Amino acid sequence: MDNETSDKIKISKEIIATLPIESFPGRIVVVDNEAQVTEATKCLSHESIIGFDTETRPTFKKGQSNHVALMQLSTHDTCYLFRLNRIGFTPALKRLLEDETLLKVGISLKDDFCMLGRLNSGPFTPRNFVELQKFVKRYGIEDQSLQKIYAIVIGKKISKGQRLSNWEADHLTDSQQLYAATDAWSCIKIYEALKSKDFQFSSILQQPPTTL
Numbered sequence: 382m383d384n385e386t387s388d389k390i391k392i393s394k395e396i397i398a399t400l401p402i403e404s405f406p407g408r409i410v411v412v413d414n415e416a417q418v419t420e421a422t423k424c425l426s427h428e429s430i431i432g433f434d435t436e437t438r439p440t441f442k443k444g445q446s447n448h449v450a451l452m453q454l455s456t457h458d459t460c461y462l463f464r465l466n467r468i469g470f471t472p473a474l475k476r477l478l479e480d481e482t483l484l485k486v487g488i489s490l491k492d493d494f495c496m497l498g499r500l501n502s503g504p505f506t507p508r509n510f511v512e513l514q515k516f517v518k519r520y521g522i523e524d525q526s527l528q529k530i531y532a533i534v535i536g537k538k539i540s541k542g543q544r545l546s547n548w549e550a551d552h553l554t555d556s557q558q559l560y561a562a563t564d565a566w567s568c569i570k571i572y573e574a575l576k577s578k579d580f581q582f583s584s585i586l587q588q589p590p591t592t593l
Contacts, residue, residue: 405566484509
């Protein structure tokens with residue numbers, strides 16, 4: 382690719398703190414019943430690319446873990462929040478993630494797939510996923526967190542304030558919904574920005590990234 386570089390690029394927390402905050406600007410749909418799953422997966426199956434992420438209720442006891450509670454699948458303008466703690470990992474969702482014709486972009490996918498596998502009663506083989514942590518290395522980006530990658534590529538900051546909130550709550554707050562949607566949507570933005578022929582780091586960052 383023309384945009385690939387041999388430079389090693391990182392960004393500091395201090396620079397990120399100076400960047401303007403960005404969040405998902407589109408429609409958010411909370412999916413917590415089978416009828417909604419059917420409608421949402423039908424809409425998503427017609428997309429060319431979707432952003433993917435999951436959320437799990439945090440645990441603060443050593444050796445204890447919770448099942449994944451939420452799966453976010455986002456298009457450019459709509460993000461569906463699937464409440465897996467209520468609906469489970471349904472066959473329709475599994476088919477969507479295994480659809481080899483639909484491009485899906487996420488980060489730390491191994492962990493997400495492992496968590497989803499614990500909910501699945503049969504074989505689960507996700508297909509046509511782009512792992513951003515691996516993908517961004519082609520462009521010299523050494524940072525691996527979503528917030529840092531987004532800052533380097535887009536030049537803006539995404540909030541991580543809701544990461545340790547209760548994702549199994551009876552009702553997700555507006556802040557939780559926006560946080561979850563932003564994470565999935567931002568994966569699309571990063572991927573498409575890097576694939577753009579006219580992408581330049583210097584035109585994106587307000588301050589130059591730290592080069593190793």
